[in-house]
Amino acid sequence: MTKTILLIISLVFFVFNLFAQENVFEPIQVKKIKELEKEIDPDKKDADYAFQLAELARLYSTIKQFDTAIAIAESAMHFAKNHNFKKAESSALSSLGSIYFDQGLFEKSQKTLLLAEISLQNNHQEEELGFIYRFMGQNSIQLKDTVEALHYYQKGLAISKKYQDSIRIGFFYDLMGYTYYWKRDYEKAIYHFKLALNIFKTINVNHRIALAAGNIGLCYLEIGDRLNAVQHYIIAAKHYQIDKNKSGEKLTNSKISDIYKDIGSFDLAFQYNQRNKELYKHEKNRLIDVITTRKDGEIYLAQGNYKKAEQLLLNAFDAVKTIDNSKEKSDITLELAKLYFEIEQFDKAIDFAKESQRYAKKLNLSYAAMEAEILVAASFIHQGQHHNGKNILMKALNFCLNSKITEQLPFIYKNLSHVEEVYGNNDIALQHYKKYAHFSKAVDKNIYLTSKTINQYEQEKREAIAKAKLEQEKSRRNYLFIGLAVAVILFLVFIRLYFLNRKNIKLEKKNVKLQKQRVDELEKMEEFKSRFLTNITHEFRTPLSLIKGNIEILSEKHKNEGLEERFKEIQDSSNNLLALINQLMKLSEIENKQYQLEFTQNGGLIDFINTTMNLFYSYFHQKNIDLNFKNLTDSNFKEEDFIYSEEAIKSILSNLLSNALKFTPKNGQVNVELHNEGTEFIEIKVIDTGVGVAKEHTEFIFDRFYQANQTRQKAYEGSGIGLAMVKEMALLHGGMVKIETQEGKGATFIVRLKSNKEAQRLLSNEVKTDDVINAPTHIEQPFESTENSERVELSQEKPIVLVIEDHLEIRKLITQNIGNQYRYLEADNGKTGIKLAQEYLPDLIISDIMMPKLDGVSLVRNLKENMLTSHIPIILLTAKSSFDDKIEGLEIGADDYLTKPFSIKELRLRVKNILKLKTALKRAFSHATKISKEKSFKSLSKLDKEFIEKIETTISTNIDKVLYGVNDLADEMCLSNSQLTRKIKALINQTPAALIKTVRIEKAKELILEGYSVAEVAWKVGYEDPGYFSKAFKKVVKKSPSKFREESMK
Incomplete structure (x- = not known):
């Protein structure tokens, strides 16, 4: 019997809900499970651990892994009980009761939830009570106690209103509407569904608006009010389209097709049924094929094409025999009974009507059973069995009057009038006929108004499509005109230029060769001069840097060990410089x-x-x-x-x-x-x-x-x-x-x-002294070229300094003498330097300009234009000492600029000051809640500002997503988790997880002060459980949300 009741729910009322949600939530729930399992820390055995287990159990239940769900819920309950976590124990018990409901164990679920209700009341967990009253009410429905169901829904509604939880208020109105529908009290069902519809319109939840409107249309259709039914189906259809919900569209297409059939718009009825066939064609579902075939048969029947109708309905009847679906069997046999009644094959009509009635009674579909009874009665009357027919019609009349169903009244009164006329009761026959005329007129009026409404809807659709096409055509025509105008203008300009150019072309040809030769010679000369000065200055200043640096070190340390090595470096560098100068002098003399x-x-x-x-x-x-x-x-x-x-x-x-x-x-x-x-x-x-x-x-x-x-x-x-x-x-x-x-x-x-x-x-x-200047070597003491190297000190607390210099001696001079308080990475070319910078995100970079594979200017531009490395300060070392060269280095983004030979003391001081400034900046941001509003934010580079603003915008945009975390943020920023963490840590001294949590809590503060309820605030900032949100809020703000609101309002 339980399975039968569940089938009724899915086929009669919650069919809208099933279509609206499909089976799309399972992947989402699986993702939630994985995220929550990562978040649960088994070593942290506190009350939150039990709450998290209870939530995990509920999630497993939603994907029908009931054994796992029950095991986790029981584990949470025992853990909470052993540690005397009363509230967590109540929550776990609630989860267990909801799992039993999902499993279809309604009595067991109700008993468990009754215990949970007592526990929650004792622990003053009022919001959680609202959660379990929903399940307790649904259990009562399954156990056929609608009075008790309404009692629980009223209690849940009162709690939801107290906490101003709009979502749950709408849910409870929806559930109460369903309960009244179940009781065939359609007026109250419509009333509560409309309350739910208004709530969902206020908070703009599209799929719930469509669901409530569709349920209202279903109720109106039950009582024969096609006008109101179609108006609400149209609302449902519009919101399903907005929500891009194909399943919802299928359902509303089916219902609108039925109404078109009833009002005689058969082409449109076929059209909507055909739309459903197109939407369903990839699903390969035999039941769907049967339903769409039956719908076509119904339309042909209403159209009077009885032969075609019989063919389709009998095909559907044969196909449904192999499908376990009593509802569809009831519908098909009812339509066959109508068909055979119309063609006056009354025995077949009675047989099919009785079969339909049997299925309908089995499913407790009272209206469908009543329709079948009316057909049996009418068939009896046409066969001369007036007494049997009259008795059945009187029962049907009482049912319709009590249920306020007017659609069948004209047919009933017409047949009763005929029976009384046969019996000679002319006065009674006349009274029945007058009622027949009255209700026929009402039904016709309803059909007329329905037709008018639905035609208006179709006209609006046609006008919208026509308007869109017109706008598209206008745009296309405008673009064409603009294109032609531009083409004409370009053509005229081209002609003008053509004739102007012809006048000058002869003169230009005469001069072009001479000019080209002169330009080429000047460009080569300037290029070679510039290259010569750049290269030779660099070569002079590099050994000079070593000489000056080592002398400076020796003057500081006097008798320290390693003195001989440094003297040797000075001597070697001096010899190299002398050799360079001698060769340059020789070249100059040869040239002259x-x-x-x-x-x-x-x-x-x-x-x-x-x-x-x-x-x-x-x-x-x-x-x-x-x-x-x-x-x-x-x-x-x-x-x-x-x-x-x-x-x-x-x-x-x-x-x-x-x-x-x-x-x-x-x-x-x-x-x-x-x-x-x-x-x-x-x-x-x-x-x-x-x-x-x-x-x-x-x-x-x-x-x-x-x-x-x-x-x-x-x-x-x-x-x-x-x-x-x-x-x-x-x-x-x-x-x-x-x-x-x-x-x-x-x-x-x-x-x-x-x-x-x-x-x-x-x-x-013959000696040519005007040759182009260039060559790649000089006589010097040669030594081994070094491989790329990197050296990181053991202490991981020291700042990292990346030194990029192609001369090994310069690298050694820097790394060995600017201080032991840093860790060092080394690279002998720009390409390796970029790779190390992106991998380790150092605190500072010291780089030469002229290097192999990638020069220093390109390196700075690359790092400063990359959002991952844009925050890293860079000191450039170069032999180019002119003012313009310094300006160029600073303009491309270098933070400091030192010329060779440089002072070790000066370099040491500049490194110290840059890192000190960077540390102060991070300290200013470390406790900030809105980085872009901080005064220090102005001191960041443009790219770093954009990075921080993008981080804050991304978090704010996704703040209402429950499972939004560091992985999602890293994906949207196109970074790895470790890169994101190092980048944010380097800029503002906060972790991404802490920043996300801070933004959530700050947004929650704003919403609380704007008057939202705690539950609404929790939903809006990504907490599914208001209780868990309250704990998280209190942990950060040091007071509960209600206490925070109270104190802030004083």
Whole structure:
């Protein structure tokens, strides 16, 4: 019997609710379960732990995992009882009662909830009482005690009104309306449904508005008032469309189709039924196919197409036999009874009517049973069984009058009039006929008004569609006109420009080549000058920085350990600087034709080459590179006959070996070969297994100060001058230099030199001093290129400083001397620096400007334009010391700018001050509730302000979502949880979770002061349980919501 009652609920009344909600909530509930399970801390055994278990049990019940739900609820109840948490125990008992209800164990649920009611009353948990009265009322309905159900609903309604909980007030009015519908008291049902409708309209809950309006329409349809029924179905349809609820649309389409059928608008009736077929076509549900087939049969029956109606209804009747659905069987057999009555096959009409009546009585569908009885009675009368027919009609008449159902009265009175006329009771027959005429007129009037209303609704829809199409057409036409106008204007402008250009084109052609040549020459000259000054200044200032820095350290520490190493660094840097200056002087003299080589004829060429190479063996050994010399001259070559310059040979060989050392990896090989061409020319080949040179750069690699790529040129240590010296020395020696290389497979440098007499002649006639300035190396003490390194101190409490500098010595100078109070990360190029910055979010970055892979300017721009790293202060170190260079560095976002050579004391102080300012700023925000309203907010960068504003807006937008947390915030900000946490912590010294909670509580304060109830405030700020919200509020504000309101209003 219990299952039968549940079936009645789903098919008769709450069918609207079922369609409105579908089965879309299960994934949401599963997500809530996962979030709550993460939130529950098993080590924190307090009252909140029991409350959370009780809530978790309710959630498991909603996805029909009843065994799990019961186990969790019982666990919560026992835990609360053992620890004397009375309120938590009451809550767990309430959860258990609601789970039994969901499971269909209504008696067990009612007994459990009665115990929960007593416990809640004793613990003064009045709001929770409102929750269980809903289930207690529904249990009473299932147990067929409508009086008791209304009693519980009234109690729940009173509590909801006391706490001004609009949502629950609407729910209880809805439940009371259903109870009166169940009692067939349609007037009271309509009254309560309308109260619910008004509540939901006030708080603008679309799906509940549609549900209440649909239920009102259902009640009006039961009593034959099609006019009011269709008006409310239209309201329901509009709100289902607003809510994009396909299931709700299906239901209202079905009901509106029925009404169109009743008022004779058969085309529209078919149209709405067809819409449902389209909406249902992907569901593959046999019951839906039966219902839509029956609906078509009903329309054909009303239309008078009895043959088509019989075919469809019999098809539906055959199909429904295999489906366990008594309600649909009742509907189909009733329609078949109507069909056979109309075609005067009264025996079949009686059989189908009685079958329909049997199903209807089984489901307690009194109105459907009454309809079937009327058809049986009418069939009896037409067969001459007037007495039996009259008795049935009198019962039906009493039912209709008592239930205030007027739709069947004309048919009943008409048949009663006929019976009395047969019996000769003309006066009674006349009275019945007058009543027949009266109610027929009322029904016709209702049908007319209904038709008028629904036609108006359809007209409004057509007008809205037509208006939309018209607007679309107007917009399209306007765009077309605008496009044509623009095209005409552009065409006229083009013609005008065309004729103007023709006048000047001949003159321009004459001058364009000359102008282009001049512009190209000037651009090259300016480019090379600028590149030269930039690069050479950088190279000078880097060793000077080491010299100055180390001297400064030594002056501070005097006799500290490590003094020899620092003196050696000073000496090496000085030597490097001297070598750079000497080579620059030579290049300058060569360019001005003021430099001449000195030649000797001592015959010791091979020994001199070996002596020069000996200077490099130790450096090659340090990198485990094999260095070899091969004398491949033939027997005709005599050393004493070859006149050469020791200075040129030493410069050429030293620079080529230095270059090979820098670009050859560990365990590589470098070979030096000496060849001859007779006695007049020699060739020195330096062959390495290094990285090679890209093809597009080989043409320019010997040009003075040429750099293949500024951001990559310094990937290996060097000054960028050496190969230019090789070229100039070879030219002075009457020869040339070339390279044979393949990128990634090494390089072969070939230097061809001529004996002295020819070299002297070329010196005065052929040396080219106007070549483009460029080259990538200089003679210096070479050392190993360093790999990317990073060093983080053990203490995790110290601020992190990221040092990005391609010179290892500069990095060591900074990290070893600005203070042990910091942790350090190191990178030898800009690309690695960005990677470390995004991964670790350091407190400060110190960066050089000229670096391999990515220069400092691009690095600053990248970090400052990235919301993840925009807050990190950056100090730029550079050799560019002009005012414009400083302005450029600060404009791109650098927080400070130091030129090389820099003072360690000054750098140390600037680092300290920047971090001190940053700490003060974070402290100002650490307890703020509205960061963007704080005075210190103005001091943040534009990107950081946008980040904080976006965080606050995102939290505020989602504040009413119960499960909204750090994961959701991180997803919306497109960051990982750890990145989000570090970023917010770095800016305002708060965690994301704390910030979300703070925003919720602050919003709750505002809403409480605006007059909302505690329950409404809880819903609006994302707490599903008002009791849990009150605890969270009290924990932060140190007073309950009601106490806060009371004190704030004083």
